[in-house]
Amino acid sequence: MRSIANWRLIISLILYSCSVYGQPLSIVDGNNITKMQGDELFAEWSYDGKNLLFQSVINDESRIYVYRLDDDNAVCLSKLKYNFRNPVWHPDGDKIVFDSDKDGIDYLYKLDLNTLEVRPLFHRNIKSRNASFSTSSRQVYFNGYDELTNRWEIYSYDFVYNNLNRLTEYRFGSCNPDIYNNGKQIVYCKINPADNKKNLEVINWYGEPKIEFDKFPAYHPSWGPSGFKIFFISTMDNEISELYSIWKDGSHLERHTHDSIWVANPVISPDGTKMAMSVLTDEDWDIFIFNFAEK
Template sequence: MKITITLALVLTFSGFVYGQFPNTNLIITSIRTGDTEVFIVNPLTGDAFNLTKAPDSEERYPAWSPNGEKIVFTSNREDGKTFQLYIVNKEGKGLKQLTHLPFGSVAYWASWTADGKYIYFNEGNTSSIYRIKPNGTGLQKVAEGRDGNISPDGKKIVFTQQGKKGYGVWVMDASGENRKQIISHESNIGGIAPVWSADGKKIAFSGQDGEYAEIFVCDADGGNLKQLTHLKKISSSPAFSPDGQYLTFRVTDFAYWREEQSRNTAYTQKQADKRPVYLMKADGSEAKIIEVLHYQCAIDGSRAEWQPNKK
């Protein structure tokens, strides 16, 4: 009996049972070193591994490879002004620069196809979506759009673009054709960051609700739209657990990215609790802060991505 109770306590965190996941690690950006670095964090114990170790530069928007062995992220380590994509293994070794974009470019929010053959990413200055192979070859512009995220089967991209009243949620073929708005509700706050579930059946995103941004979920075609959070804050950057039963997301009290001055101030001040990581069930219930990621998270909009289950 004592052993059973002990195991239950170890596997339960903030009301959620993590024992069903073979891997509980999350990847997130942190300022615990004074710089924005990419860390692999155990959400139960708080154990953290600095994956990037690059002083005096900014490392952001990490994304796991489908087998959980590699991580792609963006960094301005090259010249302090240009954010290129880099790839590294989960032990922090084998670092390789993937992109060589023009000076001042901003590569961000990479996502992998489930077969690991392609990495799709966004370029912020031109609002363009690109793809590249994990070995750094085959760079190709796919289409115009923002916050693009490739479906696991590599056939569809969910993204945002300006509509009549704000930014909406759209889907198109991976070729950039057949663009279709699937959510008519549009946001002026931004930070929509739509993302697919691992099975490609659901899409989560941040949508405007009055003065706030909340997390919503819908089917792949936009049907069965449901608001998950009601925190009356700025909730963004959702990420599904491998089995689709949970989501992590980021929460802040002010959409500082909408104005250059407030954005620069937020990044300069690096407030430790400005944008912590939350966790909730996929139905929106029991939303709570993950305490080991309450402080020291970086201010950028990186998702707290779950390490994929090994097949």
């Protein structure tokens, strides 16, 4: 019995440390929705899965577009002469949240889709970027700059009580938070300047660590719609970035692409049937949509 238990332990360690082939996703099967000049990155599904936000960068200027799946059309939402970066949907449905350096520092703003008026998301003295919302508009999670430590960390802000809380305190800084829809679990990247790589950690909504994935480099994390699986980009098997996923308990590490083509910013549609992801084409970064079923 002890021998069987030992073999089970060895097998589980192998599965954790090595990626296995998961549901395959081939770049040639994707639909390029942004055959336009510039680099298109940071796609974000609307809550109903009918629209896709993304950022387009041309000559160092960032604009926000929304792609409508029903009529296969992309519309520019930002006509003003400053950068609109890292767009996300506001849970209320009538606003988009983004960050910009329009006043000299990175800060979070909201764009009213009815009036196209731009206002600060909140009024706190903190550099901020990379907003993430659950399905609730009460709190936002974001990357904030700690002036005392000179590091970017993960913060939350409560709009009801005007509370600003730092959730992480990592000696090299943190970035790219993604809160799951239930508002209880956050995945983010921990920065390692020694080898210029990042790895993932999951914390709860008040900053308590749950699990760290430190056996492989990983970045651009996002939750699957079920809340069990995290999708991310990694170079763990070669020098080219590929798409992977792992369960939040550290099991079921899977590799999904094998094209040796640079990819970035994977996001799954709310119903789990489509994947949007940036792909480096011959010209620049474009956003592709793939048929994909989360298992």
